[in-house]
Amino acid sequence: MAEDRTEEAHRVIDALDQVEAIDDPIERAVAASEVLADYKDRAPRLRELQRKAIDAMRAEDPPVSYRKIAARLKLSLGAVQNIERGHGGAWGTKPRTKSAEE
Numbered sequence: 001m002a003e004d005r006t007e008e009a010h011r012v013i014d015a016l017d018q019v020e021a022i023d024d025p026i027e028r029a030v031a032a033s034e035v036l037a038d039y040k041d042r043a044p045r046l047r048e049l050q051r052k053a054i055d056a057m058r059a060e061d062p063p064v065s066y067r068k069i070a071a072r073l074k075l076s077l078g079a080v081q082n083i084e085r086g087h088g089g090a091w092g093t094k095p096r097t098k099s100a101e102e
Contacts, residue, residue, distance in 0.1 A: 004074065047083065050075075054084050 005013070019035060022028035053073060057064035064072075070080045 051083050051086075054080055058084065 019028065019031045022031055054069055057069050066077055066080050070077045
């Protein structure tokens, strides 16, 4: 599976491995806290990137099937359907609201 990752994902994962490899437990915990604080702010934007990709593929004529989208985005079928509906396991179950431009 690691071979299937994009170069960008490899860089992020390698950086997280470096945090885990910090010898001093206090420094390691501080770095982990900083990463988690940033992720909390960044996670909604990352989910929105996924949703926009799914919406674009579903808007094609004919629409791309959920199974093909799941394979392309390396997600489960259920995850694709939940993202499109605005639901998301770890990030809550409330449907997304339509923006003014939708």
